[in-house]
Amino acid sequence: MKITKLETFLVPPRTCLLRMGTDEGIIGWGEPVLEGRAHTVAAAVAEFADYLVGQDPLRIEQHWQVLTKGGFYRGGPVLSSAVAGVDQALWDIAGKVHGVPVHRLLGGPVRDRVRLYAHLDAESGDLAEQAAQRVEAGFTAVKTSAPVQHRALDSPAAVRRLVDDVATIRDAVGTEVDVAVDLHGRLSLPAARRVLPLLEPLLPLFAEEPVVPEQSAQLAQIVDATSIPIATGERLYSRWDFAPVLSAGVAVVQPDASHAGGISEVRRIAAQAELHDATLAPHCPLGPIALAACLQLGFAVPNFLIQEQVLAGGPYDTTAGLGYLADTSVFSSRDGYIKLLTGPGLGIEIDEKAVIRAAELGHRWRTPQVHHDDGSRAEW
Incomplete structure (x- = not known):
């Protein structure tokens, strides 16, 4: 079997899908995208075609x-995505060749269902109502975000707003539902050391990305400053x-299967995390192929915690992405879980005609630019 063609499709709302063809008619699908840089990633995939076309797809x-x-210059978000x-797409083909879902090729499932969480839109208000709606829909975990314009050293009122938002959600859902907090890199080290202890009585599932990745050297101090899992x-x-x-000492790792080298590398990151008694909660604010890849990992990874998704609810709602599936029932959740995917490959069937139609519209989604009230750039 040989790879014959790589085609990318930029489709709304902000993603890129990859169709990998073979000379035996088996098709593999992937989702290579970096939000706000979809065209750039698609160009990188086109460059990869020079090497991949004519190769055996099973040599993953x-x-x-x-x-x-092999390109001498390594790493970075564009190349890794x-x-x-x-x-x-290669794992999708391999599963289809062998007639099994990818999780079987990863050693077989270690669980029968994967837990999901839903987003809340902190900027639109009514957090208690949103949280109640998510719980009514079956979710057992929700996530909210810090205010977009959080400063390095903010006012007591701004700090209290974040704490009060989380308290509002906790009051609405009770203690049987988990509440995670996404700080989105919007805090400084001193701000994180101030805010996190105030959140501790609310028992968040985790506090996500308190500082930007350039400041990862500060994470040990943040971990030591709070009982909240980071x-x-x-x-x-x-x-x-x-x-x-x-x-x-972070407790939860969140690699993205569409950014961090795919299924192959995320599986290795999960094993690496296991050495540190940390769990896996893959990042996934994207479409159905990215989610399917994450789910295959979730079924096979022993130290998996919970799965992000945006196909149902929240500020990044991409329900339209379900239209790229021939059968959306594979993502039907019950009691906040998706049951074991049993179809070959990634376990989903792509509606190619729908993808082609959507690609005619395309998109040029760009990361929102936000500013503090003095005009300086703020972390989105």
Whole structure:
């Protein structure tokens, strides 16, 4: 079997899908994208085609090594995201060749269902109502975010707003539902050391990305300053990136299967986390192929915690992405869980006609730019 063609499709709301063809008619799908840089990643995939076309798609690890290390210049979000989508498509083909879901090729499932969480939109208000709606829909965990314009050293009122928001959610859902807090890199070290102890009585599931990844060296001090489990990793792209944050004591790692080298590398990051008694909660604010890749990992990874998704609810709602599936029932959740996927490959069937139609519309989604009231740039 040989790879014959790689085609990318930029489809709304903000993603890129990859179709990998073979000379035996077996198709593999991936989702190589970096939010706000979809066109750039698609160009990187096109460059990969020079090497991949004519190759055996079942040599997944060989291709991963060549694509990540054979170009001399290594790493970074664009390259790692392009590799990730290719890797997903290769695993999809391998599963279809052998007639089994990817989790079988990863050693078989260690659980029968994967737990999901839903987002809340902190900027739109009514957090209690949103949280109640998510719980009514079956979710047993929700996540909210820090205010977009949080400063390095903010006012008592701003600090209290975040704490009060989380308290409002906790009051609405009770103690049987988990509440996670995404700080989105919007805090400084002193701000994190102030805010996190105030959140401790509310028992968050985790506090995500308290500082930007450039400040990962500060994570050990943040971990020591709070009893709240610290999570990070959506802007880390390899096991080498994760080594220092795991040594700092983070409790939850959040690699993205469409950014961090695909299924192959995220599986290795999970094993690396296991050495540090940390759990895996993959980042996934994307479409159905990215989510399917994450779920395959979730079924096979022993130290898996919970799965992000945006196909149902929240500020990044991408329900339209379900339209790229021939059968959406594979993502039907019950009691906040998705049951074991049993279809071959990634376990989903893509509606190619729907993808082609959507690609005619395309998109040019860009990361929102936000500012403090003095005009200086703020972390989004």
